[in-house]
Amino acid sequence: MAINELCLTWAATDDDLVQLTEPPRLQPPTTAVRASWLAAERADCEEQGSSTELLERAEADFGALVAVRQGTPFWWGVPTTILWYVSGEHYLGELVIRHDLTPELARSGGHIGYSIAPQWRRQGHATRMLAAGLAECRRIGLRRVLLTCRFDNEPSRRVILANGGVPDGRADGKDRFWISLDEHRSLRE
Numbered sequence: 001m002a003i004n005e006l007c008l009t010w011a012a013t014d015d016d017l018v019q020l021t022e023p024p025r026l027q028p029p030t031t032a033v034r035a036s037w038l039a040a041e042r043a044d045c046e047e048q049g050s051s052t053e054l055l056e057r058a059e060a061d062f063g064a065l066v067a068v069r070q071g072t073p074f075w076w077g078v079p080t081t082i083l084w085y086v087s088g089e090h091y092l093g094e095l096v097i098r099h100d101l102t103p104e105l106a107r108s109g110g111h112i113g114y115s116i117a118p119q120w121r122r123q124g125h126a127t128r129m130l131a132a133g134l135a136e137c138r139r140i141g142l143r144r145v146l147l148t149c150r151f152d153n154e155p156s157r158r159v160i161l162a163n164g165g166v167p168d169g170r171a172d173g174k175d176r177f178w179i180s181l182d183e184h185r186s187l188r189e
């Protein structure tokens with residue numbers, strides 16, 4: 001995709017415009033995007049009305065927040081890779097890859113979770129970020145991945161379907177989808 005197709009703008013306020021000058025890429029968490037990560041987390045807390053505890057901890061010591069997300073932390077009871085979708089100094093979103101499934105994750109949760117910062121939504125970023133995440137899953141050695149999303153999360157459903165998700169019922173109020181990475185290679189690369 002040409003870079004100029006990705007030079008997208010958004011406006012948080014009338015005088016706060018951001019333009020991307022390079023295509024976003026998945027990369028390990030980095031302190032280089034501190035300001036935009038904090039802005040994203042702040043916007044997410046406001047949108048959800050959720051706790052600002054993580055935001056406050058990050059403001060106090062962003063290096064520590066990054067450090068625990070690097071490498072392969074053991075989260076959800078399985079080895080996990082955490083990747084950030086970044087363009088220059090701009091943090092756009094996060095994608096987590098769980099290398100394995102516990103019985104709970106096999107029912108709902110699955111291998112992959114993701115979110116795009118509220119400021120960057122509805123520009124196709126999640127769809128492209130998941131495509132890039134599937135390539136990472138293949139590198140990790142996964143042959144097919146399970147994704148689940150709440151039955152009423154239409155944006156996420158569309159992201160999964162656009163990346164070849166095949167429906168596999170519903171559990172715990174979440175729709176389940178499998179993506180075969182062998183098939184995905186021929187579709188996306």
Ligand SMILES: CC(C)(COP(=O)(O)OP(=O)(O)OC[C@H]1O[C@@H](n2cnc3c(N)ncnc32)[C@H](O)[C@@H]1OP(=O)(O)O)[C@@H](O)C(=O)NCCC(=O)NCCS
Nearest residue numbers: 114115116121122123124125126127148149155156158159
């Ligand atoms: C779900 C989420 C990642 C989508 O991110 P995004 O970057 O806005 O997604 P995209 O721009 O790639 O859009 C994907 C599709 O959803 C549609 N869409 C996006 N937001 C929408 C909305 N609020 N209402 C209806 N449709 C929407 C887009 O039009 C697009 O549809 P298309 O493929 O038919 O053109 C984002 O909304 C988010 O982070 N939500 C909170 C966390 C979350 O729900 N994560 C997923 C958990 S399973």
